[in-house]
């Protein structure tokens with residue numbers, strides 16, 4: 001599949017070392033990426049679109065990787081690298097999917113990540129905004145999984161946010177947020193009410 005935004009001049013799509021595209025778009029997000037390019041050109045800011053649509057599987061991989069990064073120790077998981085996260089696991093006398101426990105552990109490790117489907121966090125965790133969230137909190141899926149969001153990265157997140165602020169007047173941008181390292185991007189959520197979904 002070829003995207004129109006592959007011809008962008010200043011807001012380019014992320015590619016791997018071998019040149020393969022690292023982002024998945026649909027027609028609506030591809031159109032927004034093209035529209036945004038003109039704002040980046042006008043402001044003279046070069047940036048990279050690093051992430052867009054994430055499937056359930058991609059979200060599970062993100063959760064797995066964060067669990068590995070934090071060396072989470074969970075009695076239900078012998079090897080995080082190879083564990084089948086969709087398998088049921090024993091938890092407080094009931095069976096729940098293993099990802100549910102791993103995702104809850106990642107939250108408690110301080111990484112704000114969405115579950116691959118709406119789910120209740122099994123442990124208490126501290127939100128990125130400082131609030132202590134009790135166990136049992138219901139968390140929805142990511143706006144990336146809903147095909148509503150893109151991430152843009154570059155040398156200056158502040159300059160990128162400045163471009164998005166200008167674009168907000170013309171494009172259906174619902175909100176945007178600077179996410180410092182390790183995400184190191186500006187997360188942009190769109191309203192797709194007038195789109196194809």
Ligand SMILES: [Zn+2]
Pocket residue numbers: 144149150151186187188
């Ligand atoms: Zn994002």
